[in-house]
Amino acid sequence: MHEEKITYCGYVEIIGRSNVGKSTLFNKLICKKLSIVSDKPQTTWYSIIGVSTSGVHQIIYKDNPGIIKFTQKRMLNKLVEINSIYDILIKKITTLIIFVVEGIKWTYDDQAVLNELHDVFCPIILLINKVDEVYNKKLLLPHIQFLNNQIDFYVTLPVCIKNDTYPMKLVNIIKSILPIAKHQFSKDYVTNCSQEFIVSEIIREKLMWFLGGELPYISKVYVDQCEKNKSYGYKIYGSIVVKREEHKKIIIGKQGDKIKKISIAARQDMENLFKMAVHLEVWVKVKSEKFIAKRFGMI
Ligand SMILES: Nc1nc2c(ncn2[C@@H]2O[C@H](COP(=O)(O)OP(=O)(O)OP(=O)(O)O)[C@@H](O)[C@H]2O)c(=O)[nH]1
Ligand SMILES: [Mg+2]
Known part of the structure; x- marks a missing residue:
């Protein structure tokens, strides 16, 4: 038996x-x-x-x-x-x-x-x-x-x-x-997070690293596209949204130096995680507080 x-x-x-x-x-x-x-x-x-x-x-x-x-x-x-x-x-x-x-x-x-x-x-x-x-x-x-x-x-x-x-x-x-219990997930299951969520969090982490105290607290990140392409790897388009034009300038930095550092570091982390090439584009957008609140389920 x-x-x-x-x-x-x-x-x-x-x-x-x-x-x-x-x-x-x-x-x-x-x-x-x-x-x-x-x-x-x-x-x-x-x-x-x-x-x-x-x-x-x-x-x-x-x-x-x-x-x-x-x-x-x-x-x-x-x-x-x-x-x-x-x-x-x-x-x-x-x-x-x-x-x-x-x-x-x-x-x-x-x-x-x-x-x-x-x-x-x-x-x-x-x-x-x-x-x-x-x-x-x-x-x-x-x-x-x-x-x-x-x-x-x-x-x-x-x-x-x-x-x-x-x-x-x-x-x-x-x-x-641990108590005796049936496994709740299959043996390869790792997380409940979507790929889009993980990718947007990686970008948010780099924002915190490179902007520190300068970071406008309302900055939020979302992913417009995260697609796996057979020939290249991942193609990812992310957006950082802020409320004011001056916040956008802070994130972009002088001649784009800050956003460049953020994007490079984020891409490296994504490549380590996905174990394949990543093409990443990150855009900084100014949006109203209402848009941001709605987009992130805060209202
Ligand atoms: N010196 C030292 N720093 C550590 C150690 N473990 C974590 N840190 C640092 O502590 C800081 C906070 O770590 P996190 O893991 O983000 O802390 P957290 O408790 O998740 O923070 P929240 O998400 O804000 O609640 C980071 O800079 C870490 O690198 C450690 O063992 N020694
Ligand atoms: Mg934490």
């Missing part, structure tokens, strides 16, 4: 305040750069799913926007409206939470997230990231004790995600917690 193989599967939510390294971790866990990363707060605007299947284990990771309660909501727009972990755990299907914090840096936002973790229904792993930036390592232990006095974490791991090729120790712990 044919015996059915025992399989394990579960949902893992990655949470924490902005800029602690959640998306960096997410990309390492799924061994693909799907979520954009920058040193600016509020980089991630949308929750995205990444699936990792190895043998009998399937882990469904979710990267989330950073939770912001107290920090000045400088760049906050209607797209980043996750204000509590209950917004994230709403479906009650979570197997495990990874709570990411930044070294010994502790802010009101971190405390607000931790306060909400008191009555969650699943185990929580505390990941103390960026320990490379903690110059006095003696300060780590009291900080870990301070956090563990507040919540009974399943395990506490000090890590440096950026320099770690693959967080094996963490993955082994996750695997040991």
Whole structure:
């Protein structure tokens, strides 16, 4: 008689305040750069799913926007409206939470997230990231004790995600917690994100990298065309939309130097991801606030 193989599967939510390294971790866990990363707060605007299947284990990771309660909501727009972990755990299907914090840096936002973790229904792993930036390592232990006095974490791991090729120790712990369950996705499935979404996010990441503080907060990116061509590879046309002519000038830069850098870096990332040649054209367009809000489902 044919015996059915025992399989394990579960949902893992990655949470924490902005800029602690959640998306960096997410990309390492799924061994693909799907979520954009920058040193600016509020980089991630949308929750995205990444699936990792190895043998009998399937882990469904979710990267989330950073939770912001107290920090000045400088760049906050209607797209980043996750204000509590209950917004994230709403479906009650979570197997495990990874709570990411930044070294010994502790802010009101971190405390607000931790306060909400008191009555969650699943185990929580505390990941103390960026320990490379903690110059006095003696300060780590009291900080870990301070956090563990507040919540009974399943395990506490000090890590440096950026320099770690693959967080094996963490993955082994996750695997040991996964319940027996059927896999939710086929073994090759990686993400719920469309190709257009991934491509527009790559362009948005480069905008954040090359414009930093100069970036007009209302700049949005969408993809007009993303087509795979047998003879060439991908042909992609993207649009960056802004509200004012002066914002367009900032993004284009002197003699087009900024937009050129953005396009080149974005194309390189796309070629790495798709493993084939990409022809990318990016246009900066001035549109009314109403157009932008409508195009991005904000009204
Ligand atoms: N020094 C150091 N920097 C790191 C480490 N991990 C991530 N970073 C950096 O931290 C910054 C923020 O990383 P993200 O992954 O975008 O952070 P996030 O928590 O997803 O931020 P939001 O999307 O805004 O919520 C980036 O500049 C990363 O390169 C680490 O282990 N050490
Ligand atoms: Mg992020």
